[in-house]
Structures are given as C-alpha cells and as structure tokens.
Amino acid sequence: MNDLLEYTLRLGDDALIAAQRTGEWIAAAPQLEEDVALGNIGLDQLGQARSLLQYAGSLDGRTEDELAYFRDEREFRNLQLCELPNGDFAFAMARLLYFATYQHLLYDELRSCADETLAGVAGKAVKEVAYHVDHATQWVLRLGDGTEESHRRMQAALDALWPYTAEMFASDDVVRQLSVAVDPSTLEEEWTRRVTAVIDESTCERPTSSYQHSGGRSGRHTEHMGYLLAELQHVARSHPGATW
C-alpha cells in the first residue's frame, strides 16, 4: 500500500469511526440541545470522512462506500480512542476534547500541505473542528467544576481515556517519508498544553497513567471494534449494491 493511501485512510477512518460513535448519541443525549449539537458534530465528522475516503478510494480504485462498508476490522487504520464505546456523557466530552483538539492542530498544519485535496479537506474541516473543541471545553469545565458527582465522573472519564492519547502522536515511516503528511509527534506539546489548561481550569487533576495503548494504525483494534463495524456495515453487506 502506498504511503499517501495509508495516510489518507488513517485520517478518514478516524473521522468515520468518531462519527459513528458521536451519532450514537442522537436521541440519547441528556438534553434536546445536546442531541442537536452532537448530531451536527457527528455530521461534520462524517463529511470529513467522506471527502477523505473518496480521495483514498481514488488512489486505489475503490469507492467511499467500498472502503467504509466492505473492509474488515484489520484493514481499518483509526485510533483506538475513536472506537471505544460511548460510556457516560462525561466520557463522550472527554473524548471529544482529546480528539477534536488533536484534529484541530492536525488540520491546521495540513491545510498548507502540498497535496491539494488533503489541504482542501483540512482547510474546510479546521473551522468546523474549532466549534467541536469549544463545545467539549465548555462541558468539561461545567462538569468538572460542577457537582461532586459530575466532578467525579469527569475525572474518571479523563483518566480512563488518557491511556489512548499517545497513539495520536506516534510517528512512523509513513508520516516520516510522506512529504505532505503532518508528523503527529510535532503536535503533542501544543496538544498537551491546550488540554491540560482545560483540565486545570475544570478543577480536575491531570491524568497520570503512564501505560499507553497502541495498534490502531496497523489495524489492531480493541474488542469493541467488531461490534461497531457490525452495526455500521450490516445493511450494506446484507444488500450489496443496493441504492436508494
């Protein structure tokens, strides 16, 4: 697989799997406005995923639907952070804070890369993701600095997801050799600064876990990924070639 295809799949799969989890909140969020907000955020992520998977598909002769619906678990390149089950609302907001802050920094760099399509997608997405970061930030502050119970849950969520954050910044031959790619290790310092500023202000403690999971970029996923894909893919696989 060539590096550009591999890199584009990473970006696209992150967005696709994040969109699937975000979408699960629709009609299940704690208030009506939040249903609407998460619906919109999921739609932004899905839009980014479609643009990226269309581009990936154009590189090896597949359609976005073939990539989304007819690849198996080991062929997906997304971060494990994106695929973890939703948990409670604090968990969703902690994940959105970690992930959207990462996406914001990444897209901000990528929009000036030499690949016109990737730069175009990133230039579009960076403005959308700024709204996602803001939304997550507001909730982390409100829950962390809220009641005893909301603080406890916010802290638990920040801690539980922390071991899945290092994978975002892992560097490898693909990002080092591909000139248009952003080496994510260059984003870690600024990401940490932004995220810990929010955590500090929320009155939560900075997570301290040193153990870090890895494997998503090479297709090794958590036990939750298969169930997610079953839901995402079963209609397309039950009725291959169907259109509506």
Next chain:
Amino acid sequence: MVTDAAILEAVGEVVDPEVPVLTIADLGVLRGVRHEGDEVVVTITPTYSGCPAMDLIRHEVELTLQALHVHGRVETVLSPPWTTDWMTEAGKAKLTDYGIAPPPGTSAPAPFPPSQSRANAPVLLQLSIRCPLCGSPNTSELSRFGSTSCKSLWRCNSCREPFDHFKAI
C-alpha cells in the same frame, strides 16, 4: 449556444432545500462555470463538509443544465473553503425576512481561541445578533448548534421567541 452568463444565471436560481428562500448564488455555494472540451463544468462548494443538501443541489443543477440543453456536469470543490462572507447582501436580507438572523458582516478567523484558558483569554466581543422577528438586539445564544450545521439556536429576550442564526464560519 448558451453563454456562460446565461448558464450561471439559470443554475444560480437553484434554491437551498434547507432554506428555500436562498438561491445557491445568494449563498455563495455556486462557484463558477468552465469548459472542458465540449463539456460545461459547474463548480459548487459545501457550506460544511457534511452538508446533506449538496446531493440535492447537485441534482437540481444537473436538471437545470439539461433544461438548457447544455452538455455538462457538476463538480464539488472544497478549496477555498466556503465562508459566510460569500453570502450576498440580498441573501442576508432574504434570510432576515424568512426569520433567520443572518451572519455578521465578517467571519471571525476563529470564533474563540481554543488554545487559551478562559481565565487568561482576551474577552471576545461580538456585535449582538438582532432578533429577525422584532429587531431587538437583546438576544442570547441557547446552543452553538442548530437545526442544520450552518445555524445556531438563539432566543430573543424582548419578544421571547426562539430563532435560528446563520453562524459565522
């Protein structure tokens, strides 16, 4: 032979299915027309990456080309990214009449500084959004996300009516 100006004028009349008072020309979604061999290519750009109206808009533009007997296709471009600055003044006036507060004059480069902690951040002042129903500037934001990607949800503190605002991006 149909001129480019005539093609632009005709496809520019296609309306946004979510906000049917606005045409794609008003919105700035229609980017242009060019020729590739004997084919006419109309370019459009989405307001947001995931805008679900794009498929219908593309289809309507194709139907308009067919009605003009023009051999052509529609191409979606992402760059330069759409901004509310591209909305025409006529479009903004139509939005207000329809009950949606139009975007402010210029789009902010970023609506908030995500890099800074709230405590030390400069306070961003935004001109108040006027209620499209009674005109009062005394309004408050209920949610940054509204009925579609491009809108946020507001309430007028004077007439108490909720309304949509086409948010700056």
